Amino acid sequence: MSKFVKVSLVLAIAALVTVAAGVAAIRSTAASDTLVFGAAADPVIIDGALVSDGESLRVIDQIFEGLVGLKPGTTVIVPKLATSYAASKNGLAWTFKLRKGVKFQDGTPFNGQAVCANFDRWYSFPGPLQDQAVTYYWNTVFGGFKHPATGNPGPDKSLYKGCKALGQYTARIILSRRSSSFLGALALTNFGIASPTALKKYQADAGTVDSDGVFHPTGTFGTQNPIGTGPYKLKSWKVGDKLEIDANPTYWGAKAKLKRIIFRPIADNAARLQALQTGEIQGYDLVAPQDIATIKNSGKLKALDRPAFNVGYVGINQAIPPMNNLLVRQALAYGLDRKSVVDSFYAGRGQVADQFLPPLVVGFAKKGVPQYTFNPEKSIALLKQAGLTPPVKIEFWYPTSVSRPYMPDPSRNFQAFSASLSKAGFQVVPRSAPWRPDYLGATQSGKAQVFLLGWTGDFGDPANFLNVHFGSKTDQFGFDNPKLFDLLTRADSETNIAKRTALYQQASIQVMKFLPVVPYVHSKPALAFQKNVQGYAPSPVSLESFATVSYSS
């Protein structure tokens, strides 16, 4: 044998042996004052106003705080940087009493001027930042800009009109029309208050638009110097590798229990699970349904449920007959075996929906909701009552190449629904299309007669579910119901919380009587942690603070 061959073979074997023997017991374990969390991706930028993705918001939520927040694990609004708030009688002016003695992480005092500086910044965003893909939440909640770029909404469309600092510790926000959902929206991480000094110093809105039209920030506020009032502050961020936040020693409230949180981007689901099993991370989000059993069967790991904040529904387009007939829609509702779909395809993480609003959202109706339990005979009878001869032909659309929290496998949902409908007097013509852009295009433009779709809430307010879908005429659902539109408008503009809740409960029942959709599932996403991680409170809207989390190694 040649000497070279011998030497290299010996070297290779030696290398393998060294690896096997030498690296034993290198299991990486974090110190008990540091927690490593597996994120699905890097944040886009650490500036709440400019993002809408969950990974950015997860980090931003630790550094910034809003005027109001949510009680952990719920969608109930509680004071945060504001200690109290009240709307004027006409509902157009909201006065916030601000918390005293709060300082931003750069030492700038928190006061009325700081609040108004932030609102004015959002309202005055330059053209490239008015893009829906950048400022989605300002666009959705407030809807207009002070100096709109061509084609963008202007002050006439804006819910926000102005902000006044009344002394040091009071701020008044003026709206152009009555809206109470705006308070729920203010609890969003996107509207966290940033240090006005840092916004200016680190040029938060500076940037260039390249030849592709993409905005490229040139300031360092959102990448290196995001300064808020939160329990953590940014230590370092190396894209693709890790983002570290350290406890804020000058935090006004209860100090964070852990000294440091490290977010590691791990895109692959299986890789996140394995990293949790090895101890390289102590927790991760977006657990795949098929991994829950592995986690639960492990002695060292645990799965936490995030309360359902989504709805999967069978949409109905009333512009395409015979769907304009309520009896046919009722027949469809009775013909969908919703329970067996939820029991079979959601790995125990779904609950059958009897209305559009998830149970935790204000306005969820506890009684009076019409129930449509699977009943093929009743369905056939209703079709006959409508003057039709079963089987009634319908085009049923479902998306391909997609998995959403509310429908992990749309084709299986479709097959099961199709089978149950064929027993209930319908003849289903299957129609499928790739999720983007064909499927969404077909449903939004009103081409689809009956279709599978769903919604995950942006914020904890019923308006974000009911008004978004049924508040006005759309091509997607093809109906015109002024009574329902009016009820939803009244509910959204009601500032008295008890009255507002009652109106939304009424609206939720009305929707189920009118049946523009047949909701069938609210699914609960899961997070996974090492068993020795305590104090993490999953929130339906993913507003989760790491400040209460502790970890024993």
Added chain:
Amino acid sequence: MLRFIIRRLFLLVPILVGLSILIFLWIRALPGSPAQALLGERATPAAITQIRHQYGLDKPLYVQYLRYVDTTAHGNFGTSIVSRRPVTTELRERFPATVELSVAAMLFAMSLGIPLGFLAAKRYGTIFDHVSLVGSLIGVSTPIFFLALVLKYVFAVRLGWLPSIGRQDVLLDASHPTNFYVLDGLVTGNWSAAWDATKHLILPAIALGSIPLAIIARSTRAAALDVQNEDYVRTARAKGLPPRTVDSRHIFRNAMLPVSTIIGLQTGLLLSGAVLTETVFALPGIGSWLANAIFNRDYPVIQGGILFTALVFVFVNLLVDISYGIINPRIRLS
């Protein structure tokens, strides 16, 4: 030699122009758009129109192409639609991870593949030969992601010997002047960082190197079998040279000629395997970056990333051709 290199470099121009047109048309032929990818269910027709207009996607294709060529010619690959960072910055940060991984995978494949192939040829027809044949077939036919998951399960999850993700332990404080983590550790004298980075490379390198290992072993075996029946080998043996000298000077050296070409080609191909390996091992390299970009329809990243990767591929091939000329002086690179 110089003329050969210059000619090959000139050949790059039509290759890159053709490639740029192909990539440009291909990504625009994909269903979906950046707007749809960014907004999902919330992509209303109005928002899509607005974003298409903003990114100039509503302009005629040739206008878009000319603009793309113009900026690319100035060494600017644009800005990522998703991360809003310059593509060149991201390339600079991610390229070292892929190079490090590819080099480690190739070292693994060569250090095992060449001796195994050579031994199989020397023991032609024996059990060792058959086992190595079956082994290399398994190596070629096992999907990288599957092998990666099995390796991680055994060595990281069950045994706890090696890390399962990333390039370095996140709790380790290390500076990275070059972004080649092993090298950085050595340069800065931080031995524990260099060792830690090496440990992070072992499993990905084995996963990525498995296919080249099998191919190199097979081609070494075939080449060695060919060469050992040549007249000059018989002559060498007849004149009484010790078997070791015949093996190393006459058989091994000549068998390495075709193998060196295979190694070069495999090095280029490693980039495609890196997409899967980097995703499964959460390595921030070019492969996982491109895979995400395609998923998000991040046009500037796809265009810049693929063009850059193609450049690297062509460059590696050029190096192979040049090295071939050096190893075998009989070949004239005219």
